[in-house]
Amino acid sequence: MSADMAVELARKTLETAFLLSAPILLVALVTGLLVSVLQVMTSVQDITISTVPRLFAVALTTFLLLPWSLRKLLLFTLEVLTDLRRYLG
Numbered sequence: 001m002s003a004d005m006a007v008e009l010a011r012k013t014l015e016t017a018f019l020l021s022a023p024i025l026l027v028a029l030v031t032g033l034l035v036s037v038l039q040v041m042t043s044v045q046d047i048t049i050s051t052v053p054r055l056f057a058v059a060l061t062t063f064l065l066l067p068w069s070l071r072k073l074l075l076f077t078l079e080v081l082t083d084l085r086r087y088l089g
Contacts, residue, residue, distance in 0.1 A: 031057040
């Protein structure tokens with residue numbers, strides 16, 4: 001495998017990882033921000049109030065996006081395994 005092929009494979013892998021994780025991280029960020037604003041407005045500073053909604057939102061997002069994520073991961077895996085001879089040679 002040449003250096004160009006290794007860089008291409010690493011780039012494709014990182015793009016796929018970012019594409020799969022970005023929606024979940026975005027939901028966690030927005031949920032955390034909303035809960036923090038609510039905590040500041042109500043002056044309630046309890047750690048469980050910020051953790052539980054974020055955990056629930058991330059779990060729900062992961063569950064809802066699971067078919068899409070699996071499809072993207074399957075397509076990436078098939079693409080890499082189809083071109084495996086190219087990477088080995």
